[in-house]
Amino acid sequence: MALPLCEVRVFSRRHRFAGTLDVLGVWRNAGALIDYKTGDPRDVAADLQTAAYLGALLEMAERGDTSAMLSFDKFTHTYTLDGERFRSVTQILQASGLIDFSKIPSPILLEARDRGTAVHQALHYYNEDDIDLEAFCAEFPDYAPYVQAWVAFRAESGFELATSFEQVGQLTHVKRYAVRLKKNARYVVEPYATARDYAEFLALNTALQIRERRKGSWIELAEVA
Numbered sequence: 001m002a003l004p005l006c007e008v009r010v011f012s013r014r015h016r017f018a019g020t021l022d023v024l025g026v027w028r029n030a031g032a033l034i035d036y037k038t039g040d041p042r043d044v045a046a047d048l049q050t051a052a053y054l055g056a057l058l059e060m061a062e063r064g065d066t067s068a069m070l071s072f073d074k075f076t077h078t079y080t081l082d083g084e085r086f087r088s089v090t091q092i093l094q095a096s097g098l099i100d101f102s103k104i105p106s107p108i109l110l111e112a113r114d115r116g117t118a119v120h121q122a123l124h125y126y127n128e129d130d131i132d133l134e135a136f137c138a139e140f141p142d143y144a145p146y147v148q149a150w151v152a153f154r155a156e157s158g159f160e161l162a163t164s165f166e167q168v169g170q171l172t173h174v175k176r177y178a179v180r181l182k183k184n185a186r187y188v189v190e191p192y193a194t195a196r197d198y199a200e201f202l203a204l205n206t207a208l209q210i211r212e213r214r215k216g217s218w219i220e221l222a223e224v225a
Contacts, residue, residue, distance in 0.1 A: 004161035005168070006127045009067040010056035011081055015205055018070055018079035021091035022052040022120070023127060024168050027159040031174035033057075034159070036123060038116050038146050041178035041190050042088070045098040048204075050176040052089045087208070089201075095211075096204040119146045119181065123221035126150070127161055149181035157189075179202050 004023065011018035022035045033054055035046055060066070062099065071080040076093060079086045093099045101109050125131035126147065133151070137144035162168045176192040 002163035004163050004164070006124055006161070009070045009072055009079070010053050010059075010060060011046065011070050011079065011086060012059050013057060013063065013065070013081070016084075016086050016209075017052065017056070017089060017092060017205055018072075018081065018086040019049075019053055019056065020072075021050070021057070022123075023161065024165075025159055025161045026167060026169070027157065027175070027177075031077045031162075031168035031171065032159065032177060033174050034177045034179055036120070036150060036181055037178045037212075038119050038181050039112060041180055043099070043101075044126050045093050046178040046188070046190065047176075047192040047194065047197050048093060048098070048201040049089055050192055052092075052201045054171070054174060054176060055198040055201070057174075061165075061171055087205070092205050092208055095208045097141065098204070115143060115146070115170060118143050122147050123150050134160070144184045145185040146181040148185040149187040150179070153179055153187045153189075155182075 005025070006023045007020065008021050008024060010021060011096070021033055023033075025032050025034065027034075033050055035041075035042065035050055037046060041047075055168075069081060070086075072078070077088065079088060090099065104112075122131060122136055122140075122143065126133065133147065136147065165171075168174060176197075178190040178192070179188065180188040182188065
């Protein structure tokens with residue numbers, strides 16, 4: 001059985017960035033790119049984040065590139081293409097100041113990161129039909145409501161996971177969404193349709209490239225899940 005298009009690595013050779021989108025599918029009679037969040041999507045600029053993923057995906061399709069060409073080190077959270085390290089989408093948004101958790105106490109931030117990582121992993125296996133949900137919820141009761149929120153979304157919304165890009169359809173018509181998974185096991189959908197989102201993301205990326213060039217060194221940034 002073909003696996004769904006989840007945790008899809010994408011990159012832009014033209015603009016030298018990379019990232020990982022959560023899931024592709026079909027919803028409301030159109031292709032859909034969805035990122036699920038356990039916090040407020042605005043805190044991580046999800047509108048620009050999803051625009052960057054879709055922009056990279058469009059470029060890959062145009063050039064005939066595939067995710068297999070991109071190397072990812074999960075321990076350092078770094079992307080490499082043809083031996084060159086690419087910034088992640090999150091790093092670019094951090095450098096711009098649009099993602100800024102500097103005022104959040106470390107214990108709270110660490111808890112949020114752990115929750116996000118655990119929930120994303122659980123949803124990946126759920127989407128692949130490779131997890132015992134009852135056992136997961138029993139072992140991780142604090143994370144269970146977020147997973148149950150995605151289960152509810154899948155059951156109620158009509159969203160269908162894609163197992164091929166042919167199912168997604170023409171990429172230029174793909175719609176972008178963030179699905180906020182809440183601790184009451186419910187969800188909130190945020191659609192993104194602003195045409196300038198990708199242009200704004202690229203402007204931030206260009207500003208970072210100029211900054212690096214003038215400083216003459218790579219700017220190291222911590223990755224936020």
